[in-house]
Amino acid sequence: MLSVLQLGEGWMGVSIRRVKEELILCLCSNSQMMQEWRMEMNVRNCKKCGKIFNYVTGYPICPTCKAALEEKFHEVKQYIYENEIATLKQVADNCGVDVNQIKQWVREERLTFSKDSMLGIECENCGATIRTGRFCDKCKNAMINNINSVVKANKPQESPKEDLKENPRMRYLDK
Secondary structure (H helix, E strand, O other): OOOHHHHOOOHHHOOHHHHHHHHHHHHOOOHHHHHHHHHHHOEEEOOOOOOEEEOOOOOOOOHHHHHHHHHHHHHHHHHHHHOOOOOHHHHHHHHOOOHHHHHHHHHOOOOOOOOOOOOOEEOOOOOOEEOOOOOOHHHHHHHHHHHHHHHHHHOOOOOOOOOOOOOOOOOOOOO
16 A cells, blocks of 8 residues: 655645545556546546546536536526626626537526527427527427327237126136
């Protein structure tokens, strides 16, 4: 096991994260061992900053970048609330966020544009302008009807049970 003193004379100033990274690099010196370790621990590189982190669910970004993204989300939300007539491009430019990120928040239904707002995104199916989500109400209802019809078609038919009054014979089990 690698001791902390082997990391250098200034080991007291080294963060715990750095110590863990050094341990990982020393223990997993070849790439095959590193791949196996990543598979077991579900460790990934952050899509934004490239740091290694323990991935749980969702978009693969580290907790630091996730917190920064969440802060930007609140900034965008406040800007839209204060400037209802701003376009999507203006919101992105004034808040320092990519237009695609704003669209992603709308698709996740974290942002909803007001009815009188000029902002909106397109339905992924028909292209109609919607205020939030991925699909317009018309497409959602069509999908629900399609799913319901498939479920009804695949539902096993119950065979009619014989009425005991019509067939009064007694039955015995063989031993």
